[in-house]
Amino acid sequence: MHYESPIREPLILEDKTLHDITEDVARPIEGKANKYWWALFIAALLAFMWGAGCLAYTAGTGIGVWGLNKTVGWAWDITNFVWWVGIGHAGTLISAVLLLFRQKWRLSINRSAEAMTIFAVIQAGLFPIFHMGRPWLAYWVLPLPNNFGSLWVNFNSPLLWDVFAISTYLTVSLVFWYMGLIPDFAMIRDRAVKPTVKKIYAILSFGWSGKAKHWQRFEELSLVLAGLATPLVLSVHTIVSMDFATSVIPGWHTTIFPPYFVAGAIFSGFAMVQTLLLVMRKVVNMEAYITIKHIEYMNIVIMVTGSIVGVAYITELFIAWYSGVEFEQYAFLNRATGPYWWAYWSMMTCNVFSPQFMWFKKLRTSIAFTFFISIIVNIGMWFERFVIIVTSLHRDYLPSSWSMFSPTFVDIGIFIGTIGFFFVLFLLYARTFPVIAQAELKTIVKSSGSQNKK
């Protein structure tokens, strides 16, 4: 019953047995951190602390410390918000969409990709909360009775839709991730020697024992959660795009935004998964599980979604011309040839041109080249959001209020701080959590392990 064509390449190399998988997944948790881990962790922690200081300064003084002005009222904060949310999307795509399509290669990477999702959405959430100016009143976005005779929140506003979308996305991703972690924490618990470690993993594993009925429910739960998470992930970036698309700003008022944002999100998310996993597979010795084949599959996703994004850019330009609306035409002409031309062409080069190299098998199976492109794509997708947001705003309807945006050290500090915070969380995760969904991976040893492909 575990039949798979021998032509398919194995997904687990080095003839790993079930016990080898247990050992390999438990090793980073049971072992000690090496000096590279500490170096990265300290660097990330310093960046995080700098960012935290900048956030405290913003909260204490007001958002006047950012580079925003009367014309450009949204800039790095929303750029970073959309960038981080977009990065999160790949995790859900890998764990939910690939589960529905029964893609076995998801099993080695879904745990880390989901961790990345959760950590990225946490970073994203910081920006709108601090942009409110008084973050301690952030709960005002919730539909709570209040002392204004219950003047409720505005359910017609896409910004409120975002509140519901992001909070649902964060919490559902978190429980989806945690339900998968329970059996793996139980594995760590059953191996633990030190009593405190055993105690901690006993609490985390919720008393999992691997009974047949529990596994049956587990599989049903995973399938239904995947079925719920799939439309959820598509809705989240659709709603993020509606923050712009439902406005009347030329350059934002575009019906193509929802699918274009979702494709861009998957594109940037997969790039970030590549960046993280290419390092992680080396540092924690997971090369037998996260193979060149996995990297190649992800590169193909990057190539396809990058091309979709490219088509969207060109469609936008065409529709701006075809609409005959002077303001639309100016907005797009200004993007490509105005004072922010360098941001526009960086975006074009990074997002449309660079993924086309992945048509070549030699390049998409090269680790060094993949790592390079993944960084380029991350930069390109940051520029995409910057271009959409800042270049659409900086040329107002009234030429006397035209301006430029320049970030202050606080803008830069907060952005770097979120990168630091993200890596602090990810590095702690890599030392304390099972980084591969080992229980589920064990189900494919017979069909996709290298020993059964000979």
Added chain:
Amino acid sequence: MSKKVIYGVYDDDDVILKAVKDIRAKGIHVDEVYSPFPIHGLDHALGLKPSRLAIASFLYGCTGLSLGLLMMWYMMIQDWPQIIGGKPNFSLLDNIPAFVPIAFELTVFFAAHLMVLTYLMRCKLYPGSSETSPDPRTTDDKFLMEIEAHGNEADLIAIMKETGATEVKEEKIA
């Protein structure tokens, strides 16, 4: 009253699946199987009823959708109607396009979270639970079959060995 159970340790998922089928064909009730990963077809072989979590999730989703629409109708139309962007809120039907995103999110929110809570409650999984498998190796690479004995210990041990168990042990549990 203490009862006696026989534990059979198996090394392979296909072997234990066949063993469960063979033992049940002899009319012996297999009480439990502990495994490191889900074995496809084991629930049928053990005669477990299909899980109803999906149905529960559907009902939770319907609840979320209804509550979400009710909340938005109450707040935007009933309690404090406002004209926003020149678009009056006269009825739920007029306003429903703007309510779709949040109604959808709340559907997913309720369906996912209440299903997870149901799952945890039905499986009695909670932080602080001290339950573990009778053999810690079942989260690694071993598969354990548990059969309660009613004076037929010798028979059960023989059958388990015959069906491929690598170790068989007898234990008294309270």
